[in-house]
Amino acid sequence: MPTAVITGAGIRLGKAIALALAEAGYDLALHVHRSTEGAEEVATRARALGRTATVHRANLGDPKELESLAASLRAAHPAIDVLVNNAGIFERVAFEDITREQYHRMMGINLEAPFFLTQALLPALRAAPQPLVVNLTDIGAERVVSHYAHYTASKAGLIALTRALAVELAPRVRVNAISPGTVIFPEDYDEAARRETLARIPLGREGSAEDIARTVVFLAREAPYISGQVIAVDGARSAQL
Numbered sequence: 732m733p734t735a736v737i738t739g740a741g742i743r744l745g746k747a748i749a750l751a752l753a754e755a756g757y758d759l760a761l762h763v764h765r766s767t768e769g770a771e772e773v774a775t776r777a778r779a780l781g782r783t784a785t786v787h788r789a790n791l792g793d794p795k796e797l798e799s800l801a802a803s804l805r806a807a808h809p810a811i812d813v814l815v816n817n818a819g820i821f822e823r824v825a826f827e828d829i830t831r832e833q834y835h836r837m838m839g840i841n842l843e844a845p846f847f848l849t850q851a852l853l854p855a856l857r858a859a860p861q862p863l864v865v866n867l868t869d870i871g872a873e874r875v876v877s878h879y880a881h882y883t884a885s886k887a888g889l890i891a892l893t894r895a896l897a898v899e900l901a902p903r904v905r906v907n908a909i910s911p912g913t914v915i916f917p918e919d920y921d922e923a924a925r926r927e928t929l930a931r932i933p934l935g936r937e938g939s940a941e942d943i944a945r946t947v948v949f950l951a952r953e954a955p956y957i958s959g960q961v962i963a964v965d966g967a968r969s970a971q972l
């Protein structure tokens with residue numbers, strides 16, 4: 732059975748991506764930071780489908796924890812077919828108020844972790860027949876929203892990393908990014924913020940976690956000639972002025 736590693740697999744997009752990959756026939760290695768219960772639920776559901784599932788805890792903002800995560804993933808799964816760098820943080824702060832600590836935490840989790848986790852798992856990826864890395868970026872990395880300078884920079888860096896690795900790791904490893912638009916509103920959005928956002932989405936609705944999960948499965952199963960691409964899944968939001 733092919734194996735997929737998903738970071739941040741206990742909630743929301745990561746959880747949906749993991750479940751969709753299990754349904755598509757992948758054994759799962761689920762990374763989690765705090766949402767252990769959610770990851771255990773995904774593991775139970777994957778096992779009910781006949782897949783194997785392991786759960787691995789790590790704070791991806793801590794390089795030592797990232798190294799031991801990579802070591803335990805390599806030990807449990809010598810060949811990794813799909814790595815989904817989904818875990819990330821999101822925080823609204825005015826540019827002049829962003830501290831070095833906030834900047835480094837943002838870069839550490841959103842950019843350094845995908846960089847060094849992919850590097851550490853490369854031998855296992857290369858051991859799979861058609862390996863794929865998918866990075867979760869954001870349409871906001873290329874068309875910006877005010878008050879997210881450190882977040883925007885981290886996701887723009889992840890887009891650049893996607894393209895760099897698609898070239899350098901070819902022809903063995905494909906590397907793509909998925910840029911969600913608004914997929915499940917942030918919990919702190921009130922009714923007015925939700926209405927204002929929906930008015931800017933031509934397809935007239937927020938995306939669902941399954942919209943993203945289906946795109947990951949498409950890249951894994953149906954797209955052997957797609958690499959180095961950033962796929963917006965945003966209801967055409969980024970297509971209009």
Ligand SMILES: NC(=O)c1ccc[n+]([C@@H]2O[C@H](COP(=O)([O-])OP(=O)(O)OC[C@H]3O[C@@H](n4cnc5c(N)ncnc54)[C@H](OP(=O)(O)O)[C@@H]3O)[C@@H](O)[C@H]2O)c1
Binds near residue numbers: 738763764870
């Ligand atoms: N939802 C959207 O509309 C949207 C839009 C654009 C881009 N995205 C991107 O899509 C991805 C998933 O989005 P989401 O909305 O599902 O995110 P979310 O609900 O904010 O979940 C964040 C995930 O990142 C993990 N995480 C946070 N801090 C961590 C740390 N220090 N170490 C390890 N893991 C950590 C969390 O793990 P635990 O829960 O286990 O702690 C959680 O699984 C993110 O990269 C996000 O930037 C989402």
